Amino acid sequence: MDILIFAETDDKGNFKKDAFEIASYAYEISSQTGGSVRAICFNSKNPEKLSDYGVKKIINSENDELKNFDAGIYSDCISDVFKSENCSILVLSSSSNSKYIGGILSVKIDAGYVTNIISIPVKDNNLVVVRNTFTNKAFETVEITKSNSILAVSKNSFGLKENPTKTEISDFNFNISERRNKVSSIEKTSNKVTIADADIVVSGGRGLKGPENWHLIENLAEVLGAATACSKPVSDLGWRPHSEHVGQTGKPVSSNLYIAIGISGAIQHLAGVNSSKVKVVINTDPDAPFFKAADYGIVGDAFDVVPNLIDKLKEFKSVND
Amino acid sequence: MKILVCISHVPDTTSKINFSENNTVFDKTGVQFVINPNDEFGLTRAIWFKEKNNAVVHVINVGLSDTESTLRKALAIGADKAIRINHNPKDGHSVAKYISNYISNNSYDLIIAGRESIDYNGGMVPGMISAFTDINFIDKCIDLNISGDSVEASREIEGGKENISTKLPLIIGGQKGLVEESDLRIPNMRGIMMARKKELEVVEVNEDYQSTNSKSFEKPLPKGEVTLISADEIDKLIDLLHKEAKAI
């Protein structure tokens, strides 16, 4: 059972952290079921980095036509490699682009497709995996009844595990079709860390009273190298862009650390952020529901606590970085 | 322009999630069902095309008769016709295949699905439909404008958005941004009365397209108590985050 991973790179050609996580995950499957791990990537600057995580063969296509993501073209290329390498498992991350192509790929390679996976598959005739469902309110055990599988791994659910391996790097001659969707422009909101990529997310709610106070959230995020996020009413009120809205109807967050400031912890908010590893809440109201979901909590006024926290973190960073 | 909006019938966001029959099926007792929020943004955009461009709007669901209340709500909001594929769906693959078969027999210019449903969170149906029907596809679509068969749309990407030009026929995975929260409509009395008279086609199917099989569910263990830190002991919080949680 050979396994293919799609290792995503950023604009500069460096691997995203998710790429190493799914490589670690795929290696773990291969060590239990036999077979080896292959990777496909596009225009990676340093493809050999995947060898640290157990990838035996890396297909890195250096091709200008593959520079910008296109769901049709990327899924064609990945399915070509999957077939020519005789793989039976494709492992994807949970990034927006991987989610975009997952459904398309499942039809192209005729695979059973499961998303939000949090366990290594168990082989019992068919592959059986555990996934998050009902927006983190439950786990579901699912069996894949096709001979090919696509496993989309939930971010931060497996972590990075190094397994240095001898690697072969090659290219692949793709037949690249015409783009059906033409990208006319890309608007980046900022150069900051995105919620999807961030290890730490600092999030603000209605308790911050107004957009003029967001420097508290931004400064704290800056010290921590974190992404900024907000509750739904904050984006509905136009205090912050929609792209920062997290929760059941916004973006999911599964960071290592989530800091909620002036957020009550409504069920819809918690559903979307609960899979973060460590949660901290700062809120004036000791009965705010977030205290039931958090690991650490401070009952206090954000306008006092946050500036203090920023100062103390700067001291901590100057010693520990 | 003919538009098909895929509607998922999901538990209201405040629902308590429980399972029955030895933790193998979702327990619907006492649960309120609603139009999946991502689908509702898409439906509202479709109604906008109906009002501005005379589009015809159909809504479709794969489900048993209990989902008809949700389809009627979509009709009350303004859809012209509803279709229910009479089947209890077991995975995203079968939903996508039934809807694709319907599309192949009844051509549409635009198909709107939600990027993801809030119950099973599969996030796979729109992509699969695009592959089964071989039509253009934009996921996480946050803006959609159409003139003739030309489409100008935006897609949310990590850290920003991408502006895209494409052509009909098209399928999108939609979400908030297609319309704003304040644009969502609550059905009024007249809409509800009219919805009763609108066509609700029930399509019988025999084939089974399942590719995954749900075996059981489990609920997360209750969380431990929160560690409270006094507001004037910030150093202690930093220490705990560093040494105990290893998060900074």
Ligand SMILES: Cc1cc2nc3c(=O)[nH]c(=O)nc-3n(C[C@H](O)[C@H](O)[C@H](O)COP(=O)(O)OP(=O)(O)OC[C@H]3O[C@@H](n4cnc5c(N)ncnc54)[C@H](O)[C@@H]3O)c2cc1C
């Ligand atoms: C269908 C549906 C979907 C939804 N989806 C989402 C979603 O995806 N994401 C989401 O976030 N919400 C969602 N909601 C909304 C949700 O129900 C809550 O209304 C929302 O999360 C509350 O946001 P908040 O915590 O910022 O505001 P509030 O509930 O108003 O809470 C503000 C908090 O700030 C505290 N506070 C006030 N002053 C201070 C201070 N000086 N210092 C510290 N703390 C202070 C207060 O004690 C309070 O706990 C959804 C609702 C519905 C109906």
